[in-house]
Amino acid sequence: MHATTQSPMTAHSLPELRMLYAEHVQFVARVLRRMGVRDADLEDGCQEVFSSLYRRRDSYDGRGTVRSFVFSFARRVAADYRKRAHVRRESFSSELADPAVEPGVDAAIDNRRARALLNEVLDGLDDDRRTVFVLFELEQLPMTEVAELAACPLQTAYSRLHSARKHVEAAIERARKTGRFP
Amino acid sequence: MSDEQRVTHWLEADSDANPDVRAVLGSAKADGLSAAQVEALSAKVLALAAATSTAASIAPAASSAGLSVASKATIAALVIGLAGGGLWTLRATPDRTTSDVGASRGARAAPSRVDPAPSPTVVPIAAQPDASAAPTVVAARTIATSQGGTRQPRVSDSSRQGPIVARANTESPSSPTVAAIAAVAVDPADDVALLHRAAGALRSGAHRDALALLSRHREQFASSALSEERERIMIEALVRADRRAEAEREAERFRARFPGSAQQRRIDALVTQDASVGRLLHKG
Structure with missing residues (x-):
């Protein structure tokens, strides 16, 4: 539905970054928090999710929901965070x-x-x-x-x-x- | 009957989950970012995207100016790095592109997380009248100089308008990554315990002790998740110690620092009500 050529973010029906952000940032923040990211690191974690998502926007194939695509990044960022944070586990x-x-x-x-x-x-x-x-x-x-x-x-x-x-x-x-x- | 119909979420009203479980799960209801955080972060995220696009368009221009391939990579890294100065640790991924690697270097080269690197001007989502409009990037092209060197772009940073996230006590200016910050992080248990001691001192009427403990908390746990609670207790302690002018100044500072805070109403009531009582006492 958004598959136009007006933005680099619109390939494979993925909404523009600003729309993705507006719609999913709180979902991402909650998921990160509940998957183990500390409050103090939440903003950085969200930024990492959306920047990773933007870098890999072309990997969205349109078969799953946008939310599941966004979630896959949040899950991975949280998992990486926990691995890095094992010595300072909250x-x-x-x-x-x-x-x-x-x-x-x-x-x-x-x-x-x-x-x-x-x-x-x-x-x-x-x-x-x-x-x-x-x-x-x-x-x-x-x-x-x-x-x-x-x-x-x-x-x-x-x-x-x-x-x-x-x-x-x-x-x-x-x-x-x-x-x-x- | 499907499985979907058989299983009820524990937090639903008709759930048979025990009250303790519901209380613990319910504590996560406030999870998420504040409106101010969402707005500040939107500027950083959109700046990153805008800078990525702009970096791609800089490369041909740099080529025509006779710059080396290495210079072009540096420019791209700087553009992206400046935009993502507060970016979390970037990790190598199999699909990483050259510019991604540059972004990582750029982020690490950012001067400090205590004083975040400036971002190109991007109108935050909350303030953007037309959500479909492309973000406005200022000065990304000014990074490349005719000599092939680089300089800081003159940009405004809308994220600075957000609440202060004071991390000075737990972050080293020379080590901007979260991993580095964690290495010097203090025990969160001390954070809560210290605040409890301050609250206890306040309850027992030991205002001076409470204020000393709160000042210590400010110094040791500047970025505490309980900062808003601490500031509210601080204001209450100042009011109780009859240091009303300071309390009002702190209340003003709180309003600026934590816009939309859930503590604001209590603070307003505290300062206003006590001022009324104070006036009555002075009249008496």
């Missing part, structure tokens, strides 16, 4: 266990504790299960789209979700029992 274990941190001081900080726990729980998932869990439970996408974005069969996506849910429930229960949450 671990809030000590924060959550710190006796100096009193619950209920401030709603924003309490929310930050929950968010830190979520990050820790998600870090315990492998990339495949994390991807399905993030897309289904946090992005709340329908499972058919989750399967498309995760590039796996529908039943595999369900299987990964089931496994991820068990992991998440168990991890949160452990945090609750040890007084780290709420």
